[in-house]
Amino acid sequence: MTQKRQSNTKMVPVPSYSIVPERDVDKRPVLETRHLGIEFGGLKAVEDFNLTIGATEIAGLIGPNGAGKTTVFNLLTKVYQPTNGVVILDGKDTAGMNAAQASKLGIARTFQNIRLFGNMTVEDNVRIGLHNQIRYGMVSGILRGPSYWKQEKAQHEKALELLSIFDMQDMADMQAGSLPYGAQRRLEIVRALATNPKLLLLDEPAAGMNPHETEELMENITKIRDQFQIAIMLIEHDMNLVMGICEGICVLNYGRIIAKGTASEIQSNPTVIEAYLGKRKEG
Amino acid sequence: MTRKQKMLMSNLITYGMVTIAFIVCQLALSGSIDGFKMSRSLKGQLVPICAWIVMAVSLNLVVGVSGELSLGHAGFMSVGTFSGAVVSGWLLNAFQMENEPVRLLIAMIVAGVCAGVAGVLIGIPVLRLRGDYLAIVTLAFGEIIRNVLNCVYINVDGKKLIFGFNTPTLPGKALLAGPQGAVGVDKISTFVMGFVLIMFTLVVVLNLINSRSGRAIMAIRDSRIAAESVGLNVTKYKMMAFVTSAVLAGMAGALYGLNYSTVAASKFKFDTSILVLVFVVLGGIGNIRGSIIAATLLTILPEMLRAFSNYRMLVYAVVLIVVMLTTNSPFLAGKLATVKGILKGRKNTGKEGDAV
Numbered sequence: 087m088t089q090k091r092q093s094n095t096k097m098v099p100v101p102s103y104s105i106v107p108e109r110d111v112d113k114r115p116v117l118e119t120r121h122l123g124i125e126f127g128g129l130k131a132v133e134d135f136n137l138t139i140g141a142t143e144i145a146g147l148i149g150p151n152g153a154g155k156t157t158v159f160n161l162l163t164k165v166y167q168p169t170n171g172v173v174i175l176d177g178k179d180t181a182g183m184n185a186a187q188a189s190k191l192g193i194a195r196t197f198q199n200i201r202l203f204g205n206m207t208v209e210d211n212v213r214i215g216l217h218n219q220i221r222y223g224m225v226s227g228i229l230r231g232p233s234y235w236k237q238e239k240a241q242h243e244k245a246l247e248l249l250s251i252f253d254m255q256d257m258a259d260m261q262a263g264s265l266p267y268g269a270q271r272r273l274e275i276v277r278a279l280a281t282n283p284k285l286l287l288l289d290e291p292a293a294g295m296n297p298h299e300t301e302e303l304m305e306n307i308t309k310i311r312d313q314f315q316i317a318i319m320l321i322e323h324d325m326n327l328v329m330g331i332c333e334g335i336c337v338l339n340y341g342r343i344i345a346k347g348t349a350s351e352i353q354s355n356p357t358v359i360e361a362y363l364g365k366r367k368e369g
Numbered sequence: 370m371t372r373k374q375k376m377l378m379s380n381l382i383t384y385g386m387v388t389i390a391f392i393v394c395q396l397a398l399s400g401s402i403d404g405f406k407m408s409r410s411l412k413g414q415l416v417p418i419c420a421w422i423v424m425a426v427s428l429n430l431v432v433g434v435s436g437e438l439s440l441g442h443a444g445f446m447s448v449g450t451f452s453g454a455v456v457s458g459w460l461l462n463a464f465q466m467e468n469e470p471v472r473l474l475i476a477m478i479v480a481g482v483c484a485g486v487a488g489v490l491i492g493i494p495v496l497r498l499r500g501d502y503l504a505i506v507t508l509a510f511g512e513i514i515r516n517v518l519n520c521v522y523i524n525v526d527g528k529k530l531i532f533g534f535n536t537p538t539l540p541g542k543a544l545l546a547g548p549q550g551a552v553g554v555d556k557i558s559t560f561v562m563g564f565v566l567i568m569f570t571l572v573v574v575l576n577l578i579n580s581r582s583g584r585a586i587m588a589i590r591d592s593r594i595a596a597e598s599v600g601l602n603v604t605k606y607k608m609m610a611f612v613t614s615a616v617l618a619g620m621a622g623a624l625y626g627l628n629y630s631t632v633a634a635s636k637f638k639f640d641t642s643i644l645v646l647v648f649v650v651l652g653g654i655g656n657i658r659g660s661i662i663a664a665t666l667l668t669i670l671p672e673m674l675r676a677f678s679n680y681r682m683l684v685y686a687v688v689l690i691v692v693m694l695t696t697n698s699p700f701l702a703g704k705l706a707t708v709k710g711i712l713k714g715r716k717n718t719g720k721e722g723d724a725v
């Protein structure tokens with residue numbers, strides 16, 4: 087899968103380090119990074135990070151604690167500005183953009199340490215995700231013309247529809263901060279999906295979930311990809327999950343990519359085994 | 370009841386409470402019911418109470434809804450007071466506009482615009498800061514506004530307005546005279562207009578909270594990073610809350626200023642900002658109805674405490690501390706909840722705290 091791409095000459099040439107699956111070969115990759123890197127006061131947290139993600143690929147990013155995985159997500163979503171290299175989202179260079187602008191290009195994410203709008207309801211959390219898809223301003227919000235009611239209703243229905251992916255419609259009125267842990271993680275995914283992304287980044291989506299919940303989550307991630315036809319990239323320490331659903335896996339250690347490939351290629355890679363020795367976390 | 374219906378109910382209660390209080394005051398003012406009359410000192414407090422309510426509600430938009438601690442709210446009020454007084458004086462002296470309600474309305478609108486402009490100018494640098502820094506800088510700007518206004522002289526000569534900075538001897542009739550503040554103000558504020566302004570403020574703030582923009586403001590309060598990650602323009606929505614709040618404070622300032630024949634800039638010192646913040650904190654951060662009640666009670670209280678003469682401020686402080694303790698101590702809050710539960714069970718009303 088890794089080596090097949092060399093002769094491709096489509097709209098954006100896919101480099102040899104790609105792990106884009108076969109079915110996405112003729113589509114424009116949703117994400118491409120070249121020599122991406124960031125330093126924090128001399129510490130190279132991420133260095134020379136090159137990755138291409140296909141339009142409907144499920145990709146995994148793994149590595150020991152502190153390897154720089156979350157930092158990669160922060161770079162891709164423009165929470166951090168890179169010190170080196172470029173991030174190309176859906177064919178557009180994101181240099182100089184902020185996180186909100188990157189979101190409008192079609193990247194959405196969840197957070198390792200959950201960041202919900204805790205004082206707001208579950209439904210309102212999803213509605214915030216839909217924010218840029220409805221278009222009435224402050225004044226019509228105060229004057230409450232017909233456009234206000236119409237769009238509020240449409241937004242309400244859309245929010246419930248999205249919540250139903252995880253069977254969460256019944257929780258719509260609950261305060262987001264009071265949800266059980268697993269539900270909070272799922273709500274973050276729904277909120278991210280509400281922004282209508284092309285690439286969804288999940289930072290340890292199964293953390294804190296029991297094996298049953300993790301099982302369900304795996305099915306749902308694949309379901310979301312199939313239903314929305316989007317790319318998903320996930321960071322996860324649960325190897326069953328990663329090996330089970332990721333088509334391409336990228337291994338990070340000390341800020342550098344040490345291996346790339348399919349699940350079986352990664353599992354038998356001696357460098358990866360070495361990096362994980364004594365550190366492996368079994369899900 | 371769903372949360373939305375609860376919210377609607379809560380808003381209706383707020384509007385109803387204000388309307389009923391207004392009607393009761395009007396009845397007492399008219400003296401049409403025997404033995405039900407308003408004391409003179411309380412009568413004089415009616416317009417200021419309206420102004421302080423608007424101040425508290427508008428500050429709550431910044432502190433409670435937007436989640437930024439602003440310590441310069443009195444600055445926006447003073448901008449409103451002085452621009453309102455100048456506009457009213459100018460309309461009267463230059464154009465002989467006698468119609469008081471219309472003049473008051475124009476003065477309030479202009480005051481709102483001026484305070485809004487000040488809000489934009491101050492918001493641009495201030496809203497880049499976070500937390501404590503923002504609080505300190507708003508405090509500084511509040512003081513800067515007051516000190517600048519201390520030096521501004523505006524006279525009306527014929528139809529012209531003459532502006533001066535540190536120039537006490539301008540031709541014509543003085544409207545704004547530096548440290549003396551607004552002078553020779555025609556007292557045109559009325560309780561009815563105060564009520565109208567409160568209702569206007571409530572419509573703006575409550576409707577804003579339940580709209581797309583208001584939700585964005587609250588989302589940014591809860592998690593700035595998450596809000597950015599779903600594509601919200603943080604600066605825009607912080608600005609929206611800050612400027613809306615400034616506009617309302619300016620209107621309140623005009624109402625307040627046009628209730629007295631002179632108002633000095635020293636009236637709008639740091640203590641005034643803190644006083645309004647006390648209303649907000651006591652009423653409950655983010656709780657609009659609470660702000661209204663706290664502003665009313667704490668404006669009346671010092672008057673009621675006149676009987677204690679010298680000990681007035683001491684009693685006032687003790688009351689404040691007791692209320693703060695009751696609302697913040699888990700033990701007392703628990704007791705209070707029990708009492709509330711009993712009352713609710715008996716009366717079976719649908720009253721709930723503001724769901725904001």
Ligand SMILES: Nc1ncnc2c1ncn2[C@@H]1O[C@H](COP(=O)(O)OP(=O)(O)OP(=O)(O)O)[C@@H](O)[C@H]1O
Pocket residue numbers: 126131149150151152153154155156157158198
């Ligand atoms: N804002 C920052 N300032 C300074 N150092 C940082 C910053 N963000 C991350 N780092 C450093 O970068 C390195 C990588 O951190 P990162 O959070 O990306 O690891 P991770 O792979 O996500 O680990 P984990 O599996 O524990 O979540 C760490 O050494 C961390 O201390």
Ligand SMILES: [Mg+2]
Pocket residue numbers: 155156157198
């Ligand atoms: Mg991490």
